[in-house]
Amino acid sequence: MTTAEAGAKSPSELIDDRVASLDDWRGATLAKIRALIHEAEPDVVEEWKWRGVPTWYANGKIVCTGETYKNAVKTTFAKGAALDDPKGLFNSSLDGNVRRAIDFHEGDRIDAEAFKALVREAAAANASGKKR
Numbered sequence: 001m002t003t004a005e006a007g008a009k010s011p012s013e014l015i016d017d018r019v020a021s022l023d024d025w026r027g028a029t030l031a032k033i034r035a036l037i038h039e040a041e042p043d044v045v046e047e048w049k050w051r052g053v054p055t056w057y058a059n060g061k062i063v064c065t066g067e068t069y070k071n072a073v074k075t076t077f078a079k080g081a082a083l084d085d086p087k088g089l090f091n092s093s094l095d096g097n098v099r100r101a102i103d104f105h106e107g108d109r110i111d112a113e114a115f116k117a118l119v120r121e122a123a124a125a126n127a128s129g130k131k132r
Contacts, residue, residue, distance in 0.1 A: 011048040011055075015066075018054060022068060025106045029073045030054070030066050032110055037064070040116035041123045058123035076101040083121050087114035 009017070019031045037044055037056050045057040054066040062078035077083060080090060080100025089111065092101035104110065 011046045014048040014052075015046055015054045018052070018068070026068050026073050029104050029108075029110075030068060033066055033073065033075055033104070033115070036110070036112055036115050037119050040119035044119075044123070056119075059126040061126040063119060063122045063126065072103040072105055074101050074103050077118065077122055079122060079125055080118075082125055083118055085118065087111055087117075089114055089118060 015034065019027050019034070021027070022030060034054070041056075041058050041063065043058065044063065047055040047057060049055045049065070056063045056065075064075050064077045067074040067076065074092060076093065077090075077100050079098060080093070081096065081098050083100070085100070089102050090100040092103040093099050102115075
């Protein structure tokens with residue numbers, strides 16, 4: 001997709017296109033993650049950043065991104081280090097001071113309630129300016 005074509009579409013349409021273009025488990029996983037984000041935060045704003053990364057915002061700040069790789073769908077929480085993760089979903093980017101990520105691989109089961117709790121907490125942290 002050219003830059004001009006991308007500019008003619010909304011971020012949500014670009015994310016729709018990304019999901020549709022991934023005709024394997026990654027598309028289904030990204031679609032599920034997206035749906036859970038919207039369930040957790042109905043007012044979330046979708047953006048298309050950094051040459052093609054679906055990004056979700058709440059309260060004017062990034063909640064998380066949805067990157068797709070050959071062997072993983074990575075959901076990176078911008079301020080993940082400040083979030084409580086009682087179910088231990090974070091399994092990537094654990095050494096950083098700010099962000100945390102969840103790498104989903106083929107066949108992984110998504111703990112929907114725990115994931116939505118992280119999304120809600122991230123959105124609330126954005127609203128409050130919470131830091132850890």
